[in-house]
Amino acid sequence: MLRVRASMAMLAVWLMVCSSGVMLWLAHAGYASVAAMTWWALVATGGLVVMAALVRLDLTATWRDPALTFPQILWAVTSSAVAYVLIGEVKGVIHGLLALTLLFAALNLKAKQIVAVSLYALGTFALAVLFSIHLSHESAPEIAYAAVLLIMLLGCMLLSLQLYQLRVRLRRQRQELVLALAENRELASRDPLTGVLNRRHMLELMHLEQRRCLRGQRTMLLAQMDIDHFKLINDTHGHGVGDLALMTFTQVVRENIRSSDVLARWGGEEFVLLLSDTHLDGALLTLERVRAAVEAAEVEGGPPGLRMTVSMGLAEHQPGEAVELTLDRADKALYAAKHAGRNRVALGDGMRPPPATPAASGPDPTRVPAEVLEDM
Numbered sequence: 001m002l003r004v005r006a007s008m009a010m011l012a013v014w015l016m017v018c019s020s021g022v023m024l025w026l027a028h029a030g031y032a033s034v035a036a037m038t039w040w041a042l043v044a045t046g047g048l049v050v051m052a053a054l055v056r057l058d059l060t061a062t063w064r065d066p067a068l069t070f071p072q073i074l075w076a077v078t079s080s081a082v083a084y085v086l087i088g089e090v091k092g093v094i095h096g097l098l099a100l101t102l103l104f105a106a107l108n109l110k111a112k113q114i115v116a117v118s119l120y121a122l123g124t125f126a127l128a129v130l131f132s133i134h135l136s137h138e139s140a141p142e143i144a145y146a147a148v149l150l151i152m153l154l155g156c157m158l159l160s161l162q163l164y165q166l167r168v169r170l171r172r173q174r175q176e177l178v179l180a181l182a183e184n185r186e187l188a189s190r191d192p193l194t195g196v197l198n199r200r201h202m203l204e205l206m207h208l209e210q211r212r213c214l215r216g217q218r219t220m221l222l223a224q225m226d227i228d229h230f231k232l233i234n235d236t237h238g239h240g241v242g243d244l245a246l247m248t249f250t251q252v253v254r255e256n257i258r259s260s261d262v263l264a265r266w267g268g269e270e271f272v273l274l275l276s277d278t279h280l281d282g283a284l285l286t287l288e289r290v291r292a293a294v295e296a297a298e299v300e301g302g303p304p305g306l307r308m309t310v311s312m313g314l315a316e317h318q319p320g321e322a323v324e325l326t327l328d329r330a331d332k333a334l335y336a337a338k339h340a341g342r343n344r345v346a347l348g349d350g351m352r353p354p355p356a357t358p359a360a361s362g363p364d365p366t367r368v369p370a371e372v373l374e375d376m
């Protein structure tokens with residue numbers, strides 16, 4: 001932001017330097033006093049240089065107008081009005097300078113400031129015109145110049161106000177677009193029924209997490225979860241109640257995991273839970289808590305007493321291993337949990353629960369009988 005502000009201020013300085021060059025050349029050609037025009041050039045440019053320095057040094061950062069656009073424009077208008085008096089019979093060049101200044105106003109100021117600048121320009125140039133008429137021998141060209149100035153000032157003010165409205169509308173549309181884009185991105189990454197992440201977005205997250213694991217920064221455990229006999233809920237109570245069960249399930253799971261753990265709907269009544277920065281004992285405790293909470297919860301909005309259970313398979317990601325392989329091991333563990341009687345947590349191959357793991361409160365411990373694992 002500072003760079004943009006500083007470059008705009010420098011642009012104003014350079015334009016004034018160029019204008020001063022033209023004015024001095026006209027003075028040397030005999031159209032004005034060289035001494036007066038030299039002073040004018042020094043003061044007009046100097047004022048803008050001081051303001052540009054304040055902006056560049058970031059001394060204006062906390063001011064209401066940190067770019068100093070408004071004072072720069074007022075300064076340029078005042079300088080143009082003084083030059084109008086000094087330049088004598090070639091006043092036409094001032095119209096160009098003033099138009100350039102008003103263009104800055106049109107592109108940068110608010111509606112009230114545009115009106116204020118226009119009224120200020122009308123006032124200062126009215127004085128300049130009176131001075132010029134007083135100094136000149138012929139009043140007709142002075143009146144013609146004044147009339148052109150008046151037309152230009154009024155025209156510029158009206159056009160600047162229109163441009164301002166256009167700028168406001170464009171800014172509003174841009175904000176709406178940014179919001180719509182964010183909303184779209186959110187919708188594209190979530191499951192519309194349960195509000196948890198969808199499979200595509202979860203896979204992206206897993207790959208990100210996988211790279212962190214590879215750098216040794218984190219650990220990742222994946223749990224495949226599947227609501228038991230979900231078809232039965234649908235068949236007995238209808239698809240609507242099935243949907244309510246899915247919503248209750250995700251709500252209960254989310255209430256029982258850490259905010260850094262991520263739940264995603266994998267498809268149908270299958271979910272995947274990503275537990276990062278935790279170890280096997282912690283993950284098992286979490287899954288057991290989830291299992292018990294799901295078993296205890298009633299389907300919200302469903303028939304009284306309707307409950308469900310969930311089976312889960314847990315696998316720990318090994319650094320360097322493909323995420324799909326970890327998922328596959330979690331899936332095999334889930335399959336084992338289903339075979340062992342459902343409503344339980346099973347570990348992927350090669351994983352052993354830590355000795356400190358408390359006995360599960362479910363119908364079975366968190367282990368699948370060895371014979372079931374052997375069948376797989």
Ligand SMILES: Nc1nc2c(ncn2[C@@H]2O[C@H](COP(=O)(O)OP(=O)(O)OP(=O)(O)O)[C@@H](O)[C@H]2O)c(=O)[nH]1
Nearest residue numbers: 226227228229230231232234239240242243268269
């Ligand atoms: N209501 C509802 N049902 C769904 C949705 N997506 C999938 N299903 C149903 O989920 C059921 C899945 O059934 P199965 O794959 O046989 O699994 P299950 O009945 O849970 O049996 P197990 O997994 O072996 O315990 C099917 O009846 C699908 O129609 C959904 O968005 N809403």
